[in-house]
Amino acid sequence: MTNNSTRLDHVVLWVADPVAAAGFYERSVGLEPLRVAEFAAGEAPFPSVRVNEESILDLAPLSSAERTRMLPGSADSAGHPVNHVCLSLPAGAFDALRARLREHGVPVSDIGHDSFGARGEARRNFYFRDPDGNVLEARHYGE
Template identity: 35%
Template sequence: MGVACAAWTGVHVPRTCLAVQAASVRRCEREREAGISYLKHPARCSYRGDVDVVRARSTGSGRKGVTMAAAEQTGSEQKKYVNAALDHVAINVKDAAAMVDWYESVLELEPVDLDAFLSKARPFPSVRLNECTILDFFPPSESDGDGADGDSAAKGNDAMNHLCMSLNRTDFDRIVANARARGVHFDQEHPVSRSGAMGTGNSVYLRDLEKNVIELRYYE
C-alpha cells in the first residue's frame, strides 16, 4: 500500500520507500549519524518524477495526516543544502516555569527537565516539539551567560520574529480550539494561506504567555 503524492496526481510512493522514510519530518539523530541524505527510490517505487522534493501524506495506521518530504536524486543534481536537523531553540523568558506550563496546557508540548529546574539542579527547563527538537526557556540568570562553560549559554539578542509549528489538521484544529477557549490572543480569526518550508499551508498567529508570536500551520 502506498502513500498518495500531494504534488503528482495518480502517483504513489510505497510506504517502504527509503527515500520517503529518510526525509520524514520526524527524522532522528541516528539517521543523520548514518549519513542518510538523498536516497534513490528503490526499483519497487513507482515514483519517477524530475522534481527534487515530493510532499506525501501517509494514510497508514498510526501516521495519518503526518506530512513528509521525499527527496529524489536525479543523476548528479542534488539540493545545495546540508542534511541538518534543528536540535533546539532557546528563548529568553521572564518566568521559565510558567512558560513550560503554558506550552504544555495550550500547545500540548511535553515538559523536559522541569522538576530538575525547580529543584535548581538544571539552569533552565524545556518542552519537546518532536523526537529531535526541543524549546529551551532561559530565565534571566541564564540569558546573561557568556558561554564560557557547559553550564551557561552565550548571550543572544531579541531578534526572533516568530516560531512556527507544523501540525496535522486534526491536531491543528484541536489545539487552536483549546487556545481560543483559554482566551489566548490570535492575530486573525481564521487560518490564512502562507508559504512555509514545505510549500503553501494554512496558518494562524497567536501570542504565548510572554507575547512571543507563535505560528501554527497545517499542510493539505
Template identity: 40%
Template sequence: MAFKMDHIVLNVVDVDAMLHFYVEVIGVHGERVDDFRDGTVPFPSVRLNQDTIIDLFPKTMWGKDNPDQVCRPNLNHFCLVTDKRNWEELQQRLERNGIPADDGPVKRWGAHGTGISIYFRDPEENVIEVRYYEGSGEGKPCLLGS
C-alpha cells in the same frame, strides 16, 4: 547538505508561566522540569518531537550583562507544523484559554509548500505560527533564495 532542527532557546522572565503555556495550552511535554525546580539543571525544556526541543532560559542565564532589561531577541517568529486535527484542537485550546490569534487562519508558504497557519503569542510575546499542510507532497521544498 540537510539539517534537522535540534533546539531553539527562548530567553524567558517567568519560567512557570511559559511552562504552563507550552505544556497545557500548546500540548507538548515538559523536560527536566523537576530537575530545574530542584536546582539540578539550569533550565527546563519542552519537547516538540523526538528530534526538537525548546529550551526555556530563565533570566539568571541571560540577564547577567543587562540585569535591568528584558532581553528581546531578533526572532520574528517560529513555526510548528502538525496535522489538521491537532491544529483544530489547538485552536480550540487557545480560545478556551483566552489567547487571541494575531492572524489566521491564513494560507502561507513554508518548507513543504502552502499550508494553513494561525499566529499567536506566548506569555512573553514570542510569536508562534502553527500550520498544517493539506494533502501530501503539496508544493516543493523551501530553498534559500527561492
C-alpha cells in the same frame, strides 16, 4: 530522513519564568514539558518542552542572559526579536490547538491561507503569543 541530514534540534526562547512558560506550553499548546522539576530544584539550567521526537524549545530564564558566554555578545540576544517560531501540525491537531488556545484565553490571529514554508504552501495558519511575548505560528499543509 537520514541520520546525516540537517535537522532542527532546538530553539531557545528567553522567558521571565521558565516554570510558568513550561506550564503554558503544556496546557495551552499541548507540548510535553521536560526537566521542569530538575530546573525548580536547581539541577538544570532551564526546562524545555518537546515539539516532536527530534526538536525541543528551551525555555531560558531571561535573568541568565548576562551569564551567556557561548560567543562574544551572546548576552545581547536577550530581548532581540525573533520574528516567530512555526509549528507544523496535522489538520486535526491544528484545529485542536486553536480551540485549546481559545479555551485558555490566549488571543489568536485570523486564519491565513497559502503561506509558504519548509514544505511549500500551507493550507492554513494562525499566530499567537506566549506569556513572554514570543510569537508562534501554527500551520498545516495537508488534510
